Amino acid sequence: MRLNIPFNHPRRESLLIREKLVDGFRKGIVAPEGLIAHGRGECFDYILGEKTQEFALRAIEAAAAAILLANHPVISVNGNVAALVPEYIVKLAEESGALIEVNLFYRTREREEAIKQHLLSHGAREVLGVGEDASATIPELFSERRRVSPRGILIADVVLVPLEDGDRTEALKRLGKFVVTIDLNPLSRTARTADVTIIDNVVRAMPLLVEKVRELKGRDREVLKEIISRYNNNEILQEALRFISHRLVELASRELRIRV
């Protein structure tokens, strides 16, 4: 942390998350482009009021049910996710039996390795998709982004891809995966392509998802299937957009100029 952020700073929470990401960047976990992508998320979070909304809670429930029903669930981890919520990736894997796979937009061997070490140091038992392990390929735009683990994403039925790129999400859908994402932008291609879109900050959503998986774990499979069947992702996206636009209209009706 380079700055002492005052306790009364209006955006303290957001600045602390940002510093966590910049730390990850200095450790070689986060790519420079990952910092830009984070900023885009920050802005949507600002509009959402930096709180988990009802539409996110409903998506979290569906996500938990899908992960618990899966035969082979995989958590796809990129640099930003590893930097922000390493402990919850590990907890989710433990609670649900999902495997963890590193999956980078800007893939370098150093960064793969740094992310793997970071996750192992937070208690992960195994981290797929690093080096030789990413030996399978899926059809995608950029050659380095095709690589996946033959023990992980290649054979997964449910994939959790928090903060994922649109091309990649579409590729996973074309392969027939059930895709769960966490994305603050309800208009992103990832948000619109996934089967379950949790429109929330990954920092708030991941602990809630772990908790929900714990809660639903003992339940009958029929109950979990019922949760999925009554879930409608298009409705969730529409609600998020309506929420955002109402908040902006409300803000727009006020005197906006700050006089100093």
Added chain:
Amino acid sequence: MRLNIPFNHPRRESLLIREKLVDGFRKGIVAPEGLIAHGRGECFDYILGEKTQEFALRAIEAAAAAILLANHPVISVNGNVAALVPEYIVKLAEESGALIEVNLFYRTREREEAIKQHLLSHGAREVLGVGEDASATIPELFSERRRVSPRGILIADVVLVPLEDGDRTEALKRLGKFVVTIDLNPLSRTARTADVTIIDNVVRAMPLLVEKVRELKGRDREVLKEIISRYNNNEILQEALRFISHRLVELASRELRIRV
């Protein structure tokens, strides 16, 4: 540029701008935090449809008039602005007689110097605010951010601060400056504190501002004063928010899911 971004990628333009910024980062011009801030802007640009809207054109006209009416206009330049539009900073200075001053949130001697060299290599005659030249101080939160040039911002009457931090903008207002900003977020403190807020991408707004300064340069001072007096920044901010919220409501009424 590290990736060959396909010509048909739906967000090609935005990805190319992003790469320009990452290039600036590798050259030591852009701070890591500047990458995050860029992403925050990207989000609003995405919602604005990545086009210059009517409310931005009106603000550009008022900005051009204010800069032309000023006795001592200064263009305050940070790393992101220098990386994205160095040629237009130089052109605006030439057309308007404004001085260029480097002004960083995270000030280091190396970065000041890198930005100065970058601007000089794009044809700037003089770049203030670097090293010893930033010997004056203005009251602000963090010590290194108080420093300004006694020949530049300290004595300026009109300051153009594209992509500026809220604290800094408020400090400039408290000093009685007429502040013009370019900011994609109509809700940012900078947008809400400035006298003229151009809600647009700096990459589109700066060329338009240069053009407008050229067009208005020969006009009578009374005409320019008239432009300023009928300009209302609160209206501009409200219009931008209304535009954004209408776009979101419109989008929310559609089928959002993308089927692949």
